[in-house]
Amino acid sequence: MMQVYEEKHFNDMLEMLEQLVNTDSGSNDKAGVDQVGTFLRQAYEQIGFVSEVHESEVYGNSITLRHQDATNPDILILAHMDTVFPAGTAEERPFTIREGRAYGPGVIDMKASQAMVFYAMKTLIEQQNEAYKHVEIVLNSDEEVGTVSSRALIEERAKGKKAALVMEPAREDGSIVSSRRGSGRYDLDIKGRSAHSGMNPERGINAIEELAHKIIELQGLADPDNNLHINVGMVEGGTSVNTIAPSAKAAIDVRISTASQGGAIDKEIQAIARESAVAGTEITLTGGINRPPMEWTDEVQRLVDLIQAEAGKIGLNVTDTATGGGSDASFTAAMGIPTVDGLGPVGGKQHTSEEYLVVDSLKERMTLFTNVLQRLSEE
Template sequence: MNVQQKENEMLNLLEKLVNIDSGSHDKEGVDQIGKELTPYFIQIGYDLEMKEQKDVGNHLVYRFGSTHASIIIVAHMDTVFEKGTSAKRPFSIEGRRAYGPGVIDMKASLVSVIYALSYLKESGSSAYEHVQILLTSDEEIGSPTSRSLIEKEAKGKRYALVMEPARRDGSVVTGRRGNGRYVIEVHGRAAHSGIEPEKGRSAIEELAHKIVKLHDLNDHERGISVNVGIIAGGNAVNTISDTAIGHIDVRVATIEQAKEMELKIEQLCATSDVQGTNIELTGDMSRPPMVKNKQINELYRVVKKVGAELGLSIKDTKTGGGSDASFTAAMGIPTIDGLGPIGGYAHSEKEYLDVDSLTERTLLLAKIIEKLAKPNENTKKEVS
């Protein structure tokens, strides 16, 4: 099998996937993505175990018989786009770039996984038999139902390969900041702002105090960022608000910082600045940071070496965005992220795939799997 000769096939499958809306809360759409993909994995020789979900798409686990997998590939089927987006701007190709909702994050990666495994099988390598694939449905909303599954299925694996797209310069990802999401809900007392304002207790005023204090927790030099990105409150301009809500995004560079920020946010919201208001805080540090430790660095060296053998110069980078790679890395499993094709502007109308990278990164993935599934003595020493 020549991967380059499969480009049209791969693009046809990608077009089909991109033109299916699969936002995180669109269970029907995400499940349809799974139905499109499953026959390909079954044809390669994998068995499907479906993890049914009520409110989000079903998670899919593919295993090769009773073979004990040493490698887990993690990818997600959901996107950030609303239902109807694909009808407004369906899959298209202009020059050597492909466009459409989710084209790079991460439907191109789903195609890449299938064709990398197919390549291994058709080329006579048994490496694909040592791979387990986990496709999740809620990564874009923080993996609330899939985190425990990822951790369960990753347990005992030697390596984790996560299929978020490569960066625009082709870099893979070896470090990510941890991510937390919180909601602060303030309850006050409504009153007419002209007739009896003294009887009111403004929830908006209390939230404003908390926003200032939360933003004071920013320490960008240490890699800590706190942002109240969405607020809502009140129902009339002449009424003192009795409710207000703020949505908080937190990013940290280390496990220690995650614990530190959890404590500080809880302490900050434990008392009110405006007498007579009450605060309810929900949420947590949902994703730990992915720290580039010795094991991750050694796995990156293997990836870089495989790339060099294919004539590719593979660089690595750190990013502030969240990913399921954080879960496997926190378990101590050597993890590389950003192994998908190259593209940019994910989550926007300008999202694109570098078409040339689709086959290029598919072959790279296949060769990485082959190297890791049957490591020689040098590889064992490199990743240990």
């Protein structure tokens, strides 16, 4: 089994990572995401990859890549370019390395993975290992806001693939991800009628009172024993303390562990929204289940076994885990494609000012990733 000469490109990876981190690319910063996309696309083209730009008017443009010598690549690699941080964050908190950890906006989620994937491809080409001909790479632009514009692209490019490798970071303990919960987002909007709460309260219809009933009903749908959770996480309503509330609204987060739960819970939420507890209120519900669960299967376990075997050959003990957070892995998994996530380097505290990368994990995880690609390309 080939061992990657990771030291050769280690400093190059860090230089690329610094450039990526120091370029703001929040999901709603189209110009920033496109700047990152152009930088990566040009880098890949220099090593013989052909790129295709998929334009979006609202979000950044997504990019698909395959080597010019590839004919029918059957391994899909997914890596998102966007972060959760607004424009200006990179200037406030630029890329730094302290005591073996790298810091900066998006450093682990997932700009380190972007650098790692590129140099894995470069290394395979330099070593004349034809695994690079077996991959198709999707760099998408809006994962952090639900993969709104790029889901269809991912699903299109996933067709016919024998495996999907998703480059979200490894967990802080180094684990890869073999299953994820699915998720949904709903918005509830309630209209009532205002009136003075002292002079003529009987003329009012209290939207907040209706919302109170709805919160209790919605929270009651949760089934923790079966890993189904409902969270009414944001509420708003009323105009003043002495006015019968003419409006109220809530945002609801749903987490599911199986596809069947998604269909069932959607019907129950819709049914709750159709019935008013306070006469005269009008209820509007929008949203739905937007990420299917990434469910464990025997095929996923075989892929995990392969990765763990390759990890053992280079002295790593890599466990697999389930997680409640969402990622693009859900979309390929829902298509029946064996999918493993968390194949990026090790780090933690994503989406915070303390987000970090364990710098040395870039070396070992690039070695592991490259060897996994070789094994998969031989099967």
